Amino acid sequence: xxxxxxxxxxxxxxxxxxxxxxxxxxxxxxxxxxxxxxxxxxxxxxxxxxxxxxxxxxxxxxxxxxxxxxxxxxxxxxxxxxxxxxxxxxxxxxxxxxxxxxxxxxxxxxxxxxxxxxxxxxxxxxxxxxxxxxxxxxxxxxxxxxxxxxxxxxxxxxxxxxxxxxxxxxxxxxxxxxxxxxxxxxxxxxxxxxxxxxxxxxxxx
Numbered sequence: 001x002x003x004x005x006x007x008x009x010x011x012x013x014x015x016x017x018x019x020x021x022x023x024x025x026x027x028x029x030x031x032x033x034x035x036x037x038x039x040x041x042x043x044x045x046x047x048x049x050x051x052x053x054x055x056x057x058x059x060x061x062x063x064x065x066x067x068x069x070x071x072x073x074x075x076x077x078x079x080x081x082x083x084x085x086x087x088x089x090x091x092x093x094x095x096x097x098x099x100x101x102x103x104x105x106x107x108x109x110x111x112x113x114x115x116x117x118x119x120x121x122x123x124x125x126x127x128x129x130x131x132x133x134x135x136x137x138x139x140x141x142x143x144x145x146x147x148x149x150x151x152x153x154x155x156x157x158x159x160x161x162x163x164x165x166x167x168x169x170x171x172x173x174x175x176x177x178x179x180x181x182x183x184x185x186x187x188x189x190x191x192x193x194x195x196x197x198x199x200x201x202x203x204x205x
Contacts, residue, residue, distance in 0.1 A: 099193035
């Protein structure tokens with residue numbers, strides 16, 4: 001019981017028991033260091049590659065043409081997520097707002113890397129585009145297995161969901177749109193920040 005006391009219910013559902021990849025992730029700093037930080041640094045580094053930055057610019061055309069539409073959609077989604085947080089816990093803490101915004105940042109760099117950078121790099125190396133997309137999304141699923149310690153079935157779901165997002169990007173060339181879709185899906189999987197269950201135990205709620 002003690003090992004999982006600080007893990008929100010959704011994260012207990014996603015995470016495996018302790019194994020060769022380590023123990024359960026019970027705090028935000030553990031999740032950030034193992035998953036968020038490395039990806040954010042890599043994503044930022046890729047922005048310095050002119051060819052990749054040009055590819056990014058192409059997929060942000062819709063955002064540049066109608067920024068208000070995306071801002072309104074983002075604010076609406078944020079409001080709905082915070083309303084859901086209130087429905088679950090009857091309160092909205094700063095940690096909850098921070099977690100929701102972190103998930104948006106996470107969706108942004110994951111879409112940038114796994115839907116654009118990795119497929120484009122593999123294609124430039126000579127792989128067929130279809131194979132490049134498959135490998136990129138397989139890496140996306142595997143990342144969650146090793147960094148967030150997800151159970152294999154959830155990693156498979158991430159792979160399949162990534163394929164759907166890749167197809168959407170191929171058809172519409174709108175990265176901002178699929179970031180919003182990814183944000184919603186990630187929030188649905190993990191609506192509470194790590195450690196929220198521990199805070200509830202300590203407060204007696």
